Amino acid sequence: MGGELKVLDALDAAKTQWYHFTAIVIAGMGxxxxxxxxxxxxxxxxxxxxxxxxxxxxxxxxxxxxNVSAAVNGVAFCGTLAGQLFFGWLGDKLGRKKVYGMTxxxxxxxxxxxxxxFGSGAGGVMATLCFFRFWLGFGIGGDYPLSATIMSEYANKxxxxxxxxxxxxxxxxxxxxxxxxxxxxxxxFKRRFDAPAFKDDPAGSTVPQADLAWRIVLMFGAVPALxxxxxxxxxxxxxxxxxxxxxxxKQATADMERVLNVQLAKDEDAPERRQEQFGLFSREFLKxxxxxxxxxxxxxxxxxxxxxxxNLFQKDIYAAVGWLPRADTMNALQEMFSISRAQTxxxxxxxxxGYWFTVFLIDVLGRFAIQLGGFFFMTAFMLGLAVPYDxxxxxxxxxxxxxxxxxxxxxxxxxxxxxxxxxxxxxxxRLRSTCHGVSAAAGKAGAIVxxxxxxxxxxxxxxxxxxxxxxxxxxxxxxxxxxAGCNVVGFFFTFLVPESKGKSLExxxxxxxxxxxxxxxxxxxxxxxxxxxxxxx
Numbered sequence: 001m002g003g004e005l006k007v008l009d010a011l012d013a014a015k016t017q018w019y020h021f022t023a024i025v026i027a028g029m030g031x032x033x034x035x036x037x038x039x040x041x042x043x044x045x046x047x048x049x050x051x052x053x054x055x056x057x058x059x060x061x062x063x064x065x066x067n068v069s070a071a072v073n074g075v076a077f078c079g080t081l082a083g084q085l086f087f088g089w090l091g092d093k094l095g096r097k098k099v100y101g102m103t104x105x106x107x108x109x110x111x112x113x114x115x116x117x118f119g120s121g122a123g124g125v126m127a128t129l130c131f132f133r134f135w136l137g138f139g140i141g142g143d144y145p146l147s148a149t150i151m152s153e154y155a156n157k158x159x160x161x162x163x164x165x166x167x168x169x170x171x172x173x174x175x176x177x178x179x180x181x182x183x184x185x186x187x188x189f190k191r192r193f194d195a196p197a198f199k200d201d202p203a204g205s206t207v208p209q210a211d212l213a214w215r216i217v218l219m220f221g222a223v224p225a226l227x228x229x230x231x232x233x234x235x236x237x238x239x240x241x242x243x244x245x246x247x248x249x250k251q252a253t254a255d256m257e258r259v260l261n262v263q264l265a266k267d268e269d270a271p272e273r274r275q276e277q278f279g280l281f282s283r284e285f286l287k288x289x290x291x292x293x294x295x296x297x298x299x300x301x302x303x304x305x306x307x308x309x310x311n312l313f314q315k316d317i318y319a320a321v322g323w324l325p326r327a328d329t330m331n332a333l334q335e336m337f338s339i340s341r342a343q344t345x346x347x348x349x350x351x352x353x354g355y356w357f358t359v360f361l362i363d364v365l366g367r368f369a370i371q372l373g374g375f376f377f378m379t380a381f382m383l384g385l386a387v388p389y390d391x392x393x394x395x396x397x398x399x400x401x402x403x404x405x406x407x408x409x410x411x412x413x414x415x416x417x418x419x420x421x422x423x424x425x426x427x428x429x430r431l432r433s434t435c436h437g438v439s440a441a442a443g444k445a446g447a448i449v450x451x452x453x454x455x456x457x458x459x460x461x462x463x464x465x466x467x468x469x470x471x472x473x474x475x476x477x478x479x480x481x482x483x484a485g486c487n488v489v490g491f492f493f494t495f496l497v498p499e500s501k502g503k504s505l506e507x508x509x510x511x512x513x514x515x516x517x518x519x520x521x522x523x524x525x526x527x528x529x530x531x532x533x534x535x536x537x
Contacts, residue, residue, distance in 0.1 A: 007249065015156075017261065028169070030225065030232075032224050033140075033221055034174065047332055049064040050210070051214075060327070071126070078137065081137075082141060116219075117132060145433045150238055151163050162360070164420070164424060165362050172354075189210065245429055245430045291496045294496055301445055302486040305450040308450040324342060346401070346408060355413070371422075375494065377406070382484040
């Protein structure tokens with residue numbers, strides 16, 4: 001590899017410096033915004049139902065119809081899936097940096113536009129909200145492969161897992177902040193415009209200012225993304241892309257000397273690498289990395305079925321087990337406050353600790369052990385909820401919530417983190433962003449299944465609900481059994497994914513092997529061309 005090897009070896013051996021932490025914050029704030037935007041919708045869907053679908057003749061608060069609720073919750077995931085595939089591919093074609101700011105600006109603009117959703121009635125508002133949330137998801141999707149790839153290519157091999165995990169851990173703070181913002185907004189409006197409970201005054205339980213509350217919550221997601229735009233644009237291209245894909249070793253060396261504040265040995269006369277440039281759909285890729293890509297995609301797919309089902313519909317689960325008051329005993333802002341408080345508590349006690357356990361232990365225990373253990377314990381806790389379900393719902397709802405929080409903990413101290421990290425490590429540099437995008441898109445396909453499927457599956461098989469247009473569901477208990485089954489599938493497919501702890505990206509991706517093969521072929525060719533011809537008679 002000549003001069004390229006020197007700059008990449010220097011990156012692998014570099015001491016942890018201030019720039020590494022700066023990169024974590026810059027890339028991590030994108031994930032902070034991603035989580036805030038994706039999960040904040042679950043905090044306001046009940047409020048949307050009470051505002052736009054209230055029937056004055058009904059004795060129950062308005063709720064979003066199942067198809068509308070599925071669309072509002074799931075449309076962002078459809079955009080995210082498309083964004084992961086498109087920007088993942090673009091990141092390998094144009095470079096990580098050139099695409100990085102584009103995704104952030106899409107997120108900022110669509111956050112604001114989501115809060116400004118307009119229409120002459122409920123259908124118009126929901127349609128424009130879904131339109132803007134699709135494009136919001138498109139921008140979020142681009143952040144996944146680019147952030148993961150940039151951080152893995154900047155990091156040294158000793159602490160690479162912790163650095164990439166720290167970027168992803170910002171998702172937990174985004175989730176928490178969404179709950180805090182919703183609490184503050186709902187509490188502020190409630191104190192100023194107090195309204196009677198629904199059962200006391202159905203028509204007056206939703207004050208006009210409630211329509212402003214959900215818009216503020218959604219639009220706030222633009223703030224952290226906008227604050228980091230300048231610094232994201234100042235980041236140089238990663239040395240691995242510049243050296244291995246753009247073939248500009250001199251620029252790669254200069255960029256890394258500047259950001260890491262080190263002097264790297266230069267070898268500008270090093271011969272250019274002549275590695276075989278096989279593509280994503282080639283037989284050679286299938287031979288070398290096909291089972292790895294199968295493992296990362298299937299594990300992420302089944303994980304997100306369970307993870308996003310839990311996140312988006314935890315408010316319904318809490319209501320089903322009696323942890324939240326009945327909707328008709330509260331006004332609209334009280335309900336938003338109660339839902340936000342419950343989800344914030346679970347995020348604080350279960351979600352965030354799980355992320356940071358991964359950050360501190362991933363380079364000690366390894367990716368394989370954490371992912372395998374996470375799937376195992378998620379299965380165990382979901383079965384622990386589902387088997388004695390009647391006990392939890394009838395006599396111990398607080399115990400149910402504690403067990404439920406443990407599933408979040410082991411999702412994040414487990415496959416929710418590792419499925420993000422590993423695809424950014426094990427594929428060649430020229431395909432790294434694309435393969436991460438493909439893996440992440442499989443995850444979002446699982447999220448779509450979870451957001452649409454769980455909504456219908458968790459419905460109680462109630463004839464009265466069927467007459468009202470609700471599809472026949474299998475109930476929360478049987479849904480938990482299905483989610484446990486998804487985790488079992490993830491457990492076994494984890495064995496297709498290699499351990500990447502302590503290895504260089506080139507060693508993991510096989511690019512060193514490609515170089516050795518190319519060098520051997522070149523040497524053999526040179527020997528053949530310089531062998532003197534036998535004398536003629």
